[in-house]
Amino acid sequence: MSIVLLSLAALCWGVASPEPTIQCGSENGPSPEWKVQHTLTPGDLRDLRVEPVKIHVVPDEYSLLMNISWMLRADASIRLLKATKICVTSKSSFQSYTCMRCNYTEAFHWQTRPSGAKWTFSYIGFPVELNTVYFIGAHNIPTANMNEDGPSLSVNFTSPGCLDHIMKYKKKCIEAGSLWDPNITACKKNEKSVEVNFTTSPLGDRYMALVQNNTVLGFSTVWESKLTRTSVVVPVSGESEGAVIQLTPYFRTCGHDCIRRKGTVVLCPKPDSHSPLDNNRKVLGSWLPVLLLALLVAMWVLVVGICLLRRHERVKTSFPAATLLPPTKVLLVYPSEICFQHTVCYFTEFLQNQCRSEVILEKWQKKKIAEMGPVQWLTTQKKAVDKVIFLLSNDVNTMCDACCKSESTSSENSQDLFPLAFNLFCSDLTSSTCPHKYMVVYFRETETKEDYNALNVCPKYCLMKDATVFCKELHIKQHVSARKKSQACHNC
Numbered sequence: 478m479s480i481v482l483l484s485l486a487a488l489c490w491g492v493a494s495p496e497p498t499i500q501c502g503s504e505n506g507p508s509p510e511w512k513v514q515h516t517l518t519p520g521d522l523r524d525l526r527v528e529p530v531k532i533h534v535v536p537d538e539y540s541l542l543m544n545i546s547w548m549l550r551a552d553a554s555i556r557l558l559k560a561t562k563i564c565v566t567s568k569s570s571f572q573s574y575t576c577m578r579c580n581y582t583e584a585f586h587w588q589t590r591p592s593g594a595k596w597t598f599s600y601i602g603f604p605v606e607l608n609t610v611y612f613i614g615a616h617n618i619p620t621a622n623m624n625e626d627g628p629s630l631s632v633n634f635t636s637p638g639c640l641d642h643i644m645k646y647k648k649k650c651i652e653a654g655s656l657w658d659p660n661i662t663a664c665k666k667n668e669k670s671v672e673v674n675f676t677t678s679p680l681g682d683r684y685m686a687l688v689q690n691n692t693v694l695g696f697s698t699v700w701e702s703k704l705t706r707t708s709v710v711v712p713v714s715g716e717s718e719g720a721v722i723q724l725t726p727y728f729r730t731c732g733h734d735c736i737r738r739k740g741t742v743v744l745c746p747k748p749d750s751h752s753p754l755d756n757n758r759k760v761l762g763s764w765l766p767v768l769l770l771a772l773l774v775a776m777w778v779l780v781v782g783i784c785l786l787r788r789h790e791r792v793k794t795s796f797p798a799a800t801l802l803p804p805t806k807v808l809l810v811y812p813s814e815i816c817f818q819h820t821v822c823y824f825t826e827f828l829q830n831q832c833r834s835e836v837i838l839e840k841w842q843k844k845k846i847a848e849m850g851p852v853q854w855l856t857t858q859k860k861a862v863d864k865v866i867f868l869l870s871n872d873v874n875t876m877c878d879a880c881c882k883s884e885s886t887s888s889e890n891s892q893d894l895f896p897l898a899f900n901l902f903c904s905d906l907t908s909s910t911c912p913h914k915y916m917v918v919y920f921r922e923t924e925t926k927e928d929y930n931a932l933n934v935c936p937k938y939c940l941m942k943d944a945t946v947f948c949k950e951l952h953i954k955q956h957v958s959a960r961k962k963s964q965a966c967h968n969c
């Protein structure tokens with residue numbers, strides 16, 4: 478009888494008592510329960526999940542945290558459960574390990590929620606960094622005794638980069654333009670030009686609009702430091718309808734490796750011809766004197782314009798003139814830490830399409846290098862090419878880490894040819910020979926590394942700022958072989 482009463486009372490109390498919630502606090506050391514012997518311990522967790530969430534801190538600023546959720550096993554051992562401990566190990570540039578302990582505010586009287594669903598809880602905490610591997614483990618408290626294997630559950634979580642719909646709210650991503658909406662519209666005005674409109678951002682002051690389908694058809698640089706809608710006409714050298722317009726921003730924090738945007742070139746709407754023909758004629762009649770006068774003025778402007786243009790053309794030898802010359806053979810040398818996909822590919826594309834050059838890259842001649850050996854290969858290439866370009870790296874940008882990593886792991890066995898090429902060609906690097914064979918190109922202002930001081934005598938070009946001069950210079954060929962090499966070679 479008393480047993481029945483007691484259990485009835487327990488039942489009533491159980492129903493009336495509030496549902497357990499969690500209270501979490503950090504506990505990096507062992508839990509106090511660990512030092513005590515327990516005859517019975519709760520079972521392990523049923524499920525453990527992790528996802529990034531953004532939490533508003535102040536307007537326009539977010540915290541990116543982990544939402545760790547877990548499900549409890551619906552068995553009798555739940556009555557013994559006091560807390561769940563979660564530990565996170567992150568493996569980025571440095572390893573870190575932190576733990577949180579979440580106490581249940583009430584004891585569990587039921588294996589499931591009153592609704593029949595399993596008990597689930599979630600804890601939001603642990604900051605999430607970009608492109609990082611996390612190892613998340615969780616176990617119930619009281620833990621198993623000291624010499625027993627404790628039940629625990631663990632999951633791996635790799636945080637995505639700035640292109641993710643949540644991670645884009647990371648401050649670093651916002652600064653790289655993840656929230657910038659350029660709303661690109663582009664249309665083919667005629668065979669020779671494409672009009673591109675887009676919204677600029679206060680994050681930077683320079684943009685490059687590039688029209689391409691398979692090859693680059695043309696590009697223009699836009700300077701604008703405020704948030705505004707801008708319009709630029711890009712001269713193109715081929716069929717542009719349906720081509721892709723790539724907008725590259727150069728923002729302060731990401732420089733050459735900012736997030737690029739794309740759009741499609743459509744046909745410009747034709748100015749509509751509304752009024753009927755006779756109506757037109759009537760209008761034309763009444764406006765004829767005015768039109769004639771306008772025509773005269775226009776002709777005068779044209780004549781003056783042509784004169785000015787002629788004079789101007791005589792002064793400058795421009796970009797298109799250079800493109801008529803035969804292609805220049807170029808050996809491109811770059812340090813291994815440079816982002817291949819972003820920087821080297823992009824620059825090669827530029828050399829081939831904008832400067833009419835034939836580019837030789839170590840990456841495309843792996844087999845040959847393996848056969849000949851790097852020194853022999855470099856020596857042969859040096860003789861065969863018109864120019865050797867040293868592409869200097871801008872500082873390591875974590876934004877592009879992910880893509881670089883995947884690139885570099887695929888070619889683990891490749892060696893860095895940059896120092897080798899530098900040492901090999903070093904004796905040529907004197908002020909008299911350098912300008913004719915060797916060039917230094919960089920995308921962001923950097924100091925030449927101590928070891929490579931000898932490069933300082935070579936002409937340096939900052940792209941895209943010096944693009945025109947650079948392309949022109951690329952086509953001035955001179956044979957250095959006849960010149961005597963200087964003995965003095967510093968830093969070699």
Ligand SMILES: *[C@@H]1O[C@H](CO)[C@@H](O)[C@H](O)[C@H]1NC(C)=O
Nearest residue numbers: 500501502503509560578580
């Ligand atoms: C959880 O419980 C343990 C042991 O009772 C206690 O030491 C700890 O302070 C509690 N933590 C929180 C966040 O309440």
Ligand SMILES: *[C@@H]1O[C@H](CO)[C@@H](O)[C@H](O)[C@H]1NC(C)=O
Nearest residue numbers: 526530544545546598599601
């Ligand atoms: C965290 O995850 C749980 C379980 O998936 C979900 O119910 C909860 O809404 C999430 N919290 C946030 C802030 O997204």
Ligand SMILES: *[C@@H]1O[C@H](CO)[C@@H](O)[C@H](O)[C@H]1NC(C)=O
Nearest residue numbers: 610611612630631632633634
């Ligand atoms: C998590 O990743 C580590 C290292 O990459 C691996 O050893 C482990 O098996 C993974 N664990 C799970 C649960 O996927």
Ligand SMILES: *[C@@H]1O[C@H](CO)[C@@H](O)[C@H](O)[C@H]1NC(C)=O
Nearest residue numbers: 658659660661662674676706
């Ligand atoms: C994008 O630009 C077009 C044309 O200027 C405009 O109609 C549209 O509303 C803009 N969209 C957004 C999201 O700003």
Ligand SMILES: *[C@@H]1O[C@H](CO)[C@@H](O)[C@H](O)[C@H]1NC(C)=O
Nearest residue numbers: 662663664672673674707708
């Ligand atoms: C670009 O903007 C100009 C001026 O607002 C407008 O006349 C033109 O139609 C726009 N072009 C495109 C391709 O959106």
Ligand SMILES: *[C@@H]1O[C@H](CO)[C@@H](O)[C@H](O)[C@H]1NC(C)=O
Nearest residue numbers: 690691714715716718719720
């Ligand atoms: C891309 O450009 C090439 C060269 O101008 C042209 O032959 C080709 O038809 C173009 N392709 C598309 C899809 O417009």
